[in-house]
Every structure is written in C-alpha cells, then in structure tokens.
Amino acid sequence: MDGQSPKETAWLIIGASGHGRSLAAIIRGRGERIAALSDRAFGTVGARPDDPAPDLAAFAGRDGELPDCFGDDGEALDYAARHSLAIAVGIGDNPIRSKIADGILAEPRLAALALPLVARSATVDSTAVLGALSQVCEHAHVGPQARIGDAAVINTSAVVEHDAVVGAGTHIAPGAVLLGAAVTGIQVFLGSGARILPGISVGDFAVLGAGAVATRPLAGMTTYVGVPAQRLVSTKGPAN
Known part of the structure; x- marks a missing residue:
C-alpha cells in the first residue's frame, strides 16, 4: 500500500x-x-x-x-x-x-482514523505494508515486501530496503538505512546516517548512534556507536 x-x-x-x-x-x-x-x-x-x-x-x-x-x-x-x-x-x-x-x-x-502518512516525495513499494499512524517523510524510500510497524517514523531521506522490518514505535532518523531483510525490534532509534547491514537484527529499545553501522545482531536496551557498532561504555558502565 x-x-x-x-x-x-x-x-x-x-x-x-x-x-x-x-x-x-x-x-x-x-x-x-x-x-x-x-x-x-x-x-x-x-x-x-x-x-x-x-x-x-x-x-x-x-x-x-x-x-x-x-x-x-x-x-x-x-x-x-x-x-x-x-x-x-x-x-x-x-x-x-x-x-x-x-x-x-x-x-x-x-x-479507524489512524492512517499512515506518506510524503508525496517519498517512494513506497506497492508490496510494502505500513502500520497505523506510521510516517514516511520527505524523500524516504520503503522497498518491496518491507513492513513498517504502527507509529514508526521513517524520517527524511531514510531508506528501508526490501524485506526489512521496522518494529512498532521505532524512529529511523534522517539518512539512516536498513538494508535488505534487516530487522528492528520495537521502539528502536537509529541515529542520522546509521546503517543496519543485510539480515542483521537490532533488539527492542536499542539505540544506534549517528553514523554507526550494525554488522552483527545487537541486543536490545543498549546504546551502540561506531563502525562497526560497539556497545557504548561510560564510567558508569553500559548505556541503556
């Protein structure tokens, strides 16, 4: 749709x-x-x-x-x-x-009124599925067989490639990319320019910092930064 x-x-x-x-x-x-x-x-x-x-x-x-x-x-x-x-x-x-x-x-x-909202400049493949209250912003792309969860945001110029899955409540920031068959859990945040490589999954409530690249499956409730993405560690321990 x-x-x-x-x-x-x-x-x-x-x-x-x-x-x-x-x-x-x-x-x-x-x-x-x-x-x-x-x-x-x-x-x-x-x-x-x-x-x-x-x-x-x-x-x-x-x-x-x-x-x-x-x-x-x-x-x-x-x-x-x-x-x-x-x-x-x-x-x-x-x-x-x-x-x-x-x-x-x-x-x-x-x-019944909770429609997906798609910008005219966005491209959404006819086989993609958009959840209620989801948003596909200016110049974003959603590819074939992709699935976007309820209340998810695909922000400006973000890309969700073929067969990828975006969990409910997730926010894909401007310029971030899910490559083919990548998966996010619920309420994940992908920072600007972040990438999830093909087939890689990111767990519920995780944060992938700006420009970070997920090259392996990432656990939920954790913040990751860098290339390849690594768990962010401070003097207080892992950030959640």
Whole structure:
C-alpha cells in the first residue's frame, strides 16, 4: 500500500514542536489541510493559545486560517472522532509517541482514523505494508515486501530496503538505512546516517548512534556507536 489518503482528508496533529511542524509540511504538500492541533503549550482546551503564542504559521491553511487548537489530547481526539479527522502523532520521542498511539489504537472509533502518512516525495513499494499512524517523510524510500510497524517514523531521506522490518514505535532518523531483510525490534532509534547491514537484527529499545553501522545482531536496551557498532561504555558502565 502507498499510504496515500483521499485528497480531501483533513488531519489532527498531536504535537506542535519540530516533528509536528514536519508533519504539517507533509500534509500541506499532499494538498490536504490541518483542521486541528493538540499541544499542552496551548493550555486552554478548545481555544487558541494566549500570548505568548507558539508559532502556528506552519499549521495554517493556504488562506492563513489557523486550525482549532487544544491543550488536551483527549479533547482533541474526541473532536477528531466527531469530525472524521485523520490522526497524525507529531512526537519524535519513541516512548511518548508509542504511548499516545497505543491509546488511539485501543479505541475502535479512533483506530479507524489512524492512517499512515506518506510524503508525496517519498517512494513506497506497492508490496510494502505500513502500520497505523506510521510516517514516511520527505524523500524516504520503503522497498518491496518491507513492513513498517504502527507509529514508526521513517524520517527524511531514510531508506528501508526490501524485506526489512521496522518494529512498532521505532524512529529511523534522517539518512539512516536498513538494508535488505534487516530487522528492528520495537521502539528502536537509529541515529542520522546509521546503517543496519543485510539480515542483521537490532533488539527492542536499542539505540544506534549517528553514523554507526550494525554488522552483527545487537541486543536490545543498549546504546551502540561506531563502525562497526560497539556497545557504548561510560564510567558508569553500559548505556541503556
């Protein structure tokens, strides 16, 4: 599937920080609109923020109209359900994004709105499978038979090659690469430019630092750096 929703789709974005603004650009690039925005910075549920206001220009429509703003995700999700808005979670942090996603997917009326979001400049093979709330950002590539888990992020110019598997809640940072049949567990973070070589697996909650290369299977709950990737050791012992 290509993850492209109908042209008239309107969206709720949860989170208005950097990643939320990136999703706003993807949605605008698809010719769609952002109808609602949820972020605790807004403070007042159902109202636009008071001074000093966050910069909302990134979320405005072509006519400059701002989306409805909520300071509470529950209120925003109820609004999305009532207005049939597609939902995107604009949170880069894996545990927070995954927790929000789990709540959405546990409610049938919301799960139906939890579409994958694919940038127009991205390429997704027709045989790839994209999970609910997954994101494939600008110029990213997802190859044949690849599987992307729920709420996973394939960020700008990242590559997930044929038969690779990205676990739920994982974040593949800009320029990172999973080569053929590579596998990540859940909530893994691959730093910018990191690589997992063909057929290599990386365990749940692992972190692969920027530019690191996984040449052998890596255990979960551990941070790895370097080429080839090695367990990061500090004076306090291995980082988890």
